[in-house]
Amino acid sequence: MDKLTSMNVFVRVAKAGSFAAGARELDISRAMATKHIMSLESDLGTRLFNRTTRSLSLTDVGVSYLERCQHVLTEVEEMEAAVTHLQTEPRGLLRISAPYGIGSTHIARAVAEFLKIHPDLTVEMILQNGPMDLVDEGVDVAICLGALDDSSLVARKVATSLLVACGSPEYFAQHGVPQTPQDLLNHSCLVNWAVAPKDKWRFKTETGYTTINVSGRVWANVGEPVRIAAINGLGLVMLPFYVVGRDIEKGKLKVVLEDYLLPPLDVYAVYPHRKYLSAKVKSFMDFLQDWLEHRVSMPPPE
Known part of the structure; x- marks a missing residue:
């Protein structure tokens, strides 16, 4: 069997954790994937996988062989790219x-x-x-x-997108508008912890930068949940303008602390x-x- 094809099958099966899943990724049958692995094991004279009825794991040799296969396949891909790099139409x-x-x-x-x-x-x-x-x-x-x-x-x-601190008009009517970054210590700040550091908001002042440790009632690893919470009056958010720009334009959110330049994203x-x-x-x-x-x-x- 073609060695490079068998190596590719081996890498897919190892990453997928099963013969069936690896075969599906390559659009081949499970039986064909098994044949490719058996061919490699026969050529190498050793087992690459520990197989049971419920699990599949790499042997020590399999772990080492996986790393080398990935390197070889990358080298082949780069070699082919070198030959065809003058191609102008993406495909x-x-x-x-x-x-x-x-x-x-x-x-x-x-x-x-x-x-x-x-x-x-x-x-x-x-x-x-x-x-x-x-x-x-x-x-x-x-x-x-x-x-x-x-x-x-x-x-x-x-x-490059500007970061903005903002909240709903209803929230500010009830809790007041922060005038300085330090005022945020007395406000509910809704945290998007996908942006590190997750609980610190940084502002530029006349004397340098100041970092505020913030906390609030909603934390999420994406911006959308905290954006929705802010629109519903649960606190302030610091998010890229591309996330909240339309809400600001429609008056659902209002930008605050505009005198303090936030680092761009x-x-x-x-x-x-x-x-x-x-x-x-x-x-x-x-x-x-x-x-x-x-x-x-x-x-x-x-």
Whole structure:
């Protein structure tokens, strides 16, 4: 059997945790996936998986072989990209990951428009707020908010959005309007803990920066729950303008502490470091940057 195909099957089965799930990802039968693994084990003269009727786990050799297979498959992909990098029309599968908030709104809309332009392209979107291994997960582009920690990845800033502190007119009528960041200590602050640090809001003052430890009745790992809570008068939020901009325009939320400049939130497109960037990735990042320019980066209305 083709060794590279068998290695790809092995990686998918190992990541999926079962022969059936790995086979489904590759659109092959479970029996065919089993044949590929058995072929590898026969060639290597050792077992790659510990199999029982209820579980599947890698052997020690399997763990080592998995790492090497992923490296080989990446090298092959890069070699093929090097041969075909002059191709200008994006095609094939583009895997994108993004946080729930911006992913389910702006990125999803951008993807829909991008696909209209490129009929030979298919997109798979993965929405999650936690970190993920782009290489292990086969992600081509990850949308990230804020600074990038992993130096092995390449980050391209595609947008900058203002952060705004705001609350509903009903809340302010009942509890008053904060005049300084320190006033927030006496207010209910609804926390989006996907933005680190999760319980600290930072403001710029005349003498530098001040950080306020905030707390409130609603905490969430995405912006939408705290946005809804704020509209319903449960407290203040600090969110990107692209999340609350329409609510501000409609008068559902009112911006406060405008004399204290909040640090902007940068939006990055991140991809694994490769010498040859595929046409589909480059085209999407170019399109996304243009798409987000007037949708995410716009300041709040005066």
